[in-house]
Amino acid sequence: MSFIKFLLHFLPDVFMVFGGALPYLPQYQQIRETRTTGSFSKHVCLVLLIANSLRIFFRVGEVYETALFLQAVVMIFAMFALVELVPCLKPEEFWNWTYFVDYLQFMVLFWIVVAFTTYVFLHSPSYFNILGFLALGTESLLATPQLWKNYQNSSTTGMSMFMVLGWLVGDIFKTGYFVFLNQPFQFILCGSIQVTVDCLIICQVFYYKSSKKVSTDPEDLTAVLLEDTEI
Template sequence: MASVIGTLASIGMAIGPPLVYADQAYSIVKKRDSSGFSHDVCGVVLVANIIRIYFWLGNRFETPLLIQSLLLILAHLFLLSLCLHYAPSPNESHVQVGSRHKSWYRPYGLWQWEGYGSYLEFLAGLILFLAVLQVILGRWLWYIDSLGFIALTIESTLPIPQFISNFQRKSTYGLRASTLAGWFFGDSFKTIYFFLRHSPIQFKITAIMTVCWDTAVFAQRVMYGTEPPRGGSGEIGHMGDELESNRLALEPES
């Protein structure tokens, strides 16, 4: 019985996190609008899991976690393409705040590019750079351990871009409840899993950090609600209807 439970837990660990984003992707396609979901989240997941795979080359952690990384990379490459394809235009005021069109300064416009190819080039460069380092330093335990800490520290910041976006817009509009629930319950399960399976300490520490940020984003949902940000397209449309009604009321009857 214990082995069956362990197998099911491993399967859930491998495929659960990638499936969390299925509803988010469906929502973006359905609304034809990716505003509200920070595409920086995709960047965090992609970079963290690419580094984690190199960590696996030097420290063979459990296979379900490796499969999870591979599936997350595929899922977020697809989700990133949706975010860019359905990104609102800069003149849509309800997404200017907190979107990729208006953000804090980043060197070389990091992860704020327009074309999908630029993101793929960046990731390809990262993979090549890590491959070179692996050949040179892969024999040293301190380097492998450093990769683990770097990968998992980056992963622990996953909710932070969404937290910042929500704070700037004072709304959690566009962030699916299923995604948030998947983050919180998935990361909680992952934290317990790491402790029960005696995973490397890097996994345990960063999992706890991630749960804390998940809780912060959940608190934002309670505080801000899910209505579009003030000045959003819905609000502009409502104001337009009012202006039209006032204009008609002022026109003399024929």
């Protein structure tokens, strides 16, 4: 029984640590194979890098589950992997910089600024409350750049559906994880918003797919008319 209890506690923690990064594997593979980013919004990487960095500093003043801390570290490495890949394809569309080192320098500068600010307000509970809301609030909006880009393009072509489904499954799981382990309110609010945005993106997939089927391509219509004329 003790071993079963260990597994019931250990496996959710393992999934929490690595599960957040898994949805990006199919997107990473798709970008490598197609050599294009398609409808994938690269600003998702920026949002996650900022959010998970803030979450790490949040732990200085608010102790939460170690698995959530490790998840933030794993996610930062995963986002750097995507950032390193994408500028090679379309540098002019990715944060306005060309080389991977520019993104790395930006993040290092960001870490230094946040570390200094955290040191100054080390004994301020209000600061860590604000930091927590910034960290989890930013993370809760991670999929909104994707939602907006889909809306602008009226298409989800090039966006990995497996990635979005991975978001949804992971966000539902981690929201339940937050509630079950009685984590700080910021985590629960973040998870709830993420699940909502994930569902909206999935709705976009079906909506734009059905719209594409209903709409008629003018070139196809012209071809049909020409064939009728020849007959």
